[in-house]
Amino acid sequence: MARAGVYFSDVKRARDGLVAEGRHPSIDAVRAALGNTGSKTTIHKYLREIEAGEGARKAGVSDAIGALVTQLADQLQAESAIEVEAIRARMAEQHEAHEQAQAGLEAQLADARQTLEAVSRQLARTEHDLAGLKEQLGVEQIARHTAQQHNRDLGERLADAQQHQASLEEKHRHARDALEHYRSASKEQREQEVRRHEQQVQALQAELRQAQLGVSAKQEELTHLNKEAAALATELGTSKQSLHLERETGRSLARKVEQLQAGETRAAVLEAELAESRSRVSAAEQASARAAELCLELRQQKAVLEARLAGAQDAAALEERLAKLDKAVFGAGEGREAGE
Structure with missing residues (x-):
């Protein structure tokens, strides 16, 4: 207690x-x-x-x-x-130098941003051109495939036409051979008929009429065959003309294929330019990042110097502290x- x-x-x-x-x-x-x-x-x-x-x-x-x-x-x-x-x-000198350095870095950063924007625009245009070329390439490839298929169809039709023409020519040759044989046989028969007895004239004349009727029929058949041969020749000419047009179309398609290959080459060049542009964009971004880091470092140095200045200014209060110390003692x- x-x-x-x-x-x-x-x-x-x-x-x-x-x-x-x-x-x-x-x-x-x-x-x-x-x-x-x-x-x-x-x-x-x-x-x-x-x-x-x-x-x-x-x-x-x-x-x-x-x-x-x-x-x-x-x-x-x-x-x-x-x-x-x-x-x-x-501090004033360092502050002025830091401000000048910061202004230079900000100018470089602005230039880098402008370069980045220009490269970005160029990249967008390149990608747009590349997309157009790819679309054109797809259209040309479809057209080439269609033309190749059409060319194959025309080749098959031409082969059929040539085979049909060969068949008609074979029929025409057989008809000519038959007619020549008939003519030879008729001539030989007439000569034999003349050497025969006059008593057989009427019979021969009757047979001659029959033979003439047969010849008329054969001639009509030959005329019909000639008409068919002419029609086939006309069709063959049309086929040849179509084949010529298809060959012209094939050559035109070949030229288009060459243009398409040139477009593919240009697309490859544009892709290379696109890769280079992307590399330049990456370099510009890295330069921008380094400039931002340097600005941050300068700001930190400025803050340190300002803190040192504030610490130096604290020395001015030393007298007051000494006075307080004297008073405390x-x-x-x-x-x-x-x-x-």
Whole structure:
């Protein structure tokens, strides 16, 4: 249980213990060291008496220390002002150099962005041209396939027509051979009939009429065969003309195929240019990223320099800190009395 009061010796012993520990001997700290015993008014009174006694003993030394502290403070303030001005000048120069470097980098970044935009536009045009060429290539390939199929169909029709023509020519040759044979046989028969007896003239004439009828039939058949041969010749001419047109179409398609191959070559060149443009876009993006990193680094250096400048400016407050230190060392009693 706490005592009702404390003595001067108790307060002095508690205060000396706190000072020895490097702690500030405030009223609350002293009362806590006393085991929360004694009134704050009594403790405050004893503390003032102790500090008054110590102040009388240190009065002679305090004046010399105060003068020395004042001289050191003045010298430190002058040196700090010179150093602050030098730091400010260096900071101004570095800030101007950094601003110039940042302006140059921003200009390079703007140029890189313009180059990137130009390359992007060129890339878009190249891709559009490539798409058009691919579409044209598809159309030409379909047309070439159709023409090749049509050419094969015409070749088959031409082969059929040539085979039919050969068959008709064979029939026509057989008809001519039959007619020649018949004519030879008729002539030989007429000669034999003339050498025969006049009594057989009527019979021969009758046979001659029959033969003539047969010849008329054969001639009609021959005329019909000639008409068929003429029709076949006309059809053959038409087929040859169609074949000529198809060959012209084939040559035209060959030219189109050559143009298509040239288009494919141009498409390959455009694809190579597209790859090069993409490479240039990648290089421009990397340059832009490096420029952004350099700008960030310059901003960080600027922040560090500004922090150093702020730290240098803090030196100007050193005098105030020394004054506070002097007050804490030599005027602690008065300050604590005012605080209490």
